[in-house]
Amino acid sequence: MTTTTIPMLPELPSLLGLTEVDAPLIAAVLAYTTPAGTPAPTELSQKRKKEIRAGFVHLKEAGVVLSFSPRETHAVDYGEPLGTGTHVLSAIFYYPEGSEEVDPYKGNGPLATTPVDTREAATAAYGEAVDGEEEEGVFEWEQWEVEGREITVDYADDGAVLTITVSLTLPM
Numbered sequence: 001m002t003t004t005t006i007p008m009l010p011e012l013p014s015l016l017g018l019t020e021v022d023a024p025l026i027a028a029v030l031a032y033t034t035p036a037g038t039p040a041p042t043e044l045s046q047k048r049k050k051e052i053r054a055g056f057v058h059l060k061e062a063g064v065v066l067s068f069s070p071r072e073t074h075a076v077d078y079g080e081p082l083g084t085g086t087h088v089l090s091a092i093f094y095y096p097e098g099s100e101e102v103d104p105y106k107g108n109g110p111l112a113t114t115p116v117d118t119r120e121a122a123t124a125a126y127g128e129a130v131d132g133e134e135e136e137g138v139f140e141w142e143q144w145e146v147e148g149r150e151i152t153v154d155y156a157d158d159g160a161v162l163t164i165t166v167s168l169t170l171p172m
Contacts, residue, residue, distance in 0.1 A: 012064070012066075012092050012166075013147075013166045015028060015089055016089055016092070016149065016168050017074075017078070017082040017083075017088060018081070018082050018083045018088070019071070019082070019083030019084060019085025019087060019089070020052045020068070020083075020086070020087045021084060021085035022082070022083035022084075025083075025089055026043070029044060029057055029059075029066070030042075030044070030048075032059040032061075033048065033057070052068045052087045053087060055067060055068050056068070058101045058102055059102065060101070060102050060103060061102075061103055062103075062105065063094065063095045063096070063105030063106065064092060064094055064102065064105055065092070065093040065099075065101065066089055066091075066093075067090055067091040067092070067093065068087040069090040070086065070087060071085070071087065071088055073090075074088040074090055077090075077170065078168045078170065079171060090167060090168070091165055091166065092110065092165070093163055093165050094109070094110060094163065094164040094165075094166075095163055096117040096160070096161045096162070096164070097156075099163075109125050109164060110149075110164060111126075111146045111149060111151065111166070112126065116161055116164060118160055118161060119139055119142075119153075119155055119159040119161070122142065122161060122164075123142075126144040126151060127144065129142035129143055129144055130144060130145060131143040138155075138157055139155050139159070140154070140155060141154045141155065142155075145169055148168075149166050149167065149168065149169065150166070150167050150168065150170075151164065151166050152164070
């Protein structure tokens with residue numbers, strides 16, 4: 001019997017580049033979209049497959065959205081995907097304050113050991129940003145490269161984190 005390790009939400013970035021036919025990605029989607037108390041299925045439902053083809057899987061209770069791109073688009077932007085499927089996990093969006101589609105994300109920031117819900121927490125977790133936009137002392141967004149991943153944080157005017165986006169870094 002084979003067991004698949006399901007990544008915790010902050011570790012989902014390790015799945016970037018995998019496709020809809022890769023066991024670790026399937027296991028993660030199933031784990032976070034199956035109602036509590038019910039056994040997780042072993043295959044993606046037609047609904048989940050349709051969501052992947054449409055580009056987004058909402059992990060509602062987790063406060064996370066998975067973004068998929070067609071294999072050809074991913075190959076042009078980042079090189080060949082890690083898996084053999086037709087749709088590639090290309091970005092992960094964490095919503096500490098929630099959104100219309102998902103509940104608030106509660107947990108450590110992606111690739112961080114602490115929650116990232118303010119600008120101060122982001123700079124403490126990721127260090128000095130490599131890019132960003134600031135106007136009159138108010139930061140709109142900042143970007144870091146961490147463990148081969150690009151992390152972009154969008155802020156509210158008060159410095160609260162609205163969205164943390166994790167994607168692969170573009171090759172030079």
